[in-house]
Amino acid sequence: MKTIFQIVFKNWKTTLAALSALFVFSLTVGIGGAYLVGWTGKEEFCISCHNMTYNYNEYKGTIHDTNRTGVRATCSNCHTPHEPGPLMLAKLKASKDIFYTFVWPTIDTKEKFEAKRAEMAHTVWKGMMESDSATCRSCHVADKMSPELQSVKAQARHAKAKTEGKTCIECHFAIAHKEPEGPGPTELFKKPETK
Ligand code: HEC
Ligand code: HEC
Ligand code: HEC
Numbered sequence: 533m534k535t536i537f538q539i540v541f542k543n544w545k546t547t548l549a550a551l552s553a554l555f556v557f558s559l560t561v562g563i564g565g566a567y568l569v570g571w572t573g574k575e576e577f578c579i580s581c582h583n584m585t586y587n588y589n590e591y592k593g594t595i596h597d598t599n600r601t602g603v604r605a606t607c608s609n610c611h612t613p614h615e616p617g618p619l620m621l622a623k624l625k626a627s628k629d630i631f632y633t634f635v636w637p638t639i640d641t642k643e644k645f646e647a648k649r650a651e652m653a654h655t656v657w658k659g660m661m662e663s664d665s666a667t668c669r670s671c672h673v674a675d676k677m678s679p680e681l682q683s684v685k686a687q688a689r690h691a692k693a694k695t696e697g698k699t700c701i702e703c704h705f706a707i708a709h710k711e712p713e714g715p716g717p718t719e720l721f722k723k724p725e726t727k
């Protein structure tokens with residue numbers, strides 16, 4: 533019985549070549565993948581499908597698109613998780629949208645989009661309720677807000693949010709798109725008990 537060591541040592545040239553090839557291959561896949569993740573996170577990519585006819589024009593001009601300081605939140609800032617694991621999972625899940633664009637179009641006309649809006653909004657709300665509005669919190673740090681600079685109403689509601697354990701999306705939904713018909717996130721979804 534030859535040990536692995538003997539095999540590797542005897543064929544060290546082949547082993548070295550194989551390892552180098554593996555290294556170059558992983559590097560290519562890694563860099564290619566990184567570019568793909570970067571490219572698919574861009575606003576231009578999202579609005580190549582979610583174009584001016586329906587969703588994009590609603591976001592245009594909102595506080596997250598344009599404001600005094602020019603610090604923006606675009607599609608993926610709110611819609612895709614920021615941690616690498618959940619990010620890759622979200623990308624995998626979203627690949628269904630390629631099917632729903634080219635094979636069985638579900639939102640290719642204004643009418644179809646409106647008919648599907650509430651269902652899609654519910655998907656987003658559910659995710660945000662479960663994550664305690666994680667994507668919002670990647671920019672807005674509750675503890676770092678200066679209440680004294682906020683309106684009296686905001687101060688009161690945010691204090692209430694803290695004591696009642698409410699999450700951002702329960703009060704701040706429909707901030708980037710039209711409000712869908714029917715009940716909001718609080719009525720529809722539960723937050724995880726652990727939170
Ligand atoms: C290839 C076209 C295409 C691209 C590119 C695309 N989408 Fe979509 N998206 C769709 C389609 C089609 C649906 C409807 C899917 C369905 O019927 O379930 C959808 C649904 C959604 C929904 C509703 C919730 C859900 O998961 O169904 C959100 C939110 C969304 N897209 C955000 C984005 C964001 C953010 C980007 C950019 C990172 C993006 N989309 C890029 C085609 C696309
Ligand atoms: C990429 C960073 C980023 C993300 C993600 C983000 N925001 Fe914001 N948000 C901002 C910026 C920047 C402003 C505007 C600040 C200014 O007025 O200059 C803002 C403003 C706001 C305002 C104030 C609105 C007003 O009219 O004054 C609310 C409310 C808000 N965001 C809620 C949310 C919620 C809820 C989410 C998640 C669904 C979210 N934000 C996600 C960066 C972000
Ligand atoms: C219980 C409901 C509630 C919850 C939960 C809540 N907010 Fe608010 N928020 C409000 C109200 C009401 C205002 C004031 C809106 C107005 O004056 O028109 C406000 C205002 C704001 C503003 C603008 C402040 C200003 O003075 O310009 C920001 C930013 C904001 N909220 C972010 C958040 C974020 C981020 C979360 C989650 C960490 C959150 N809010 C959770 C109700 C809530």
Ligand code: HEC
Pocket residue numbers: 575578579582587588591596605606607608609610611649650652653654656657701704705706707708709710711712
């Ligand atoms: C500030 C955070 C924020 C930004 C920026 C944002 N969205 Fe959304 N999006 C939401 C939330 C929250 C919902 C759930 C419905 C609601 O509350 O409006 C949603 C819902 C949707 C839906 C489901 C249909 C609907 O209208 O409810 C689609 C599709 C979508 N977003 C695509 C996009 C695209 C494309 C962009 C970039 C042009 C974008 N979103 C930018 C927060 C955001």
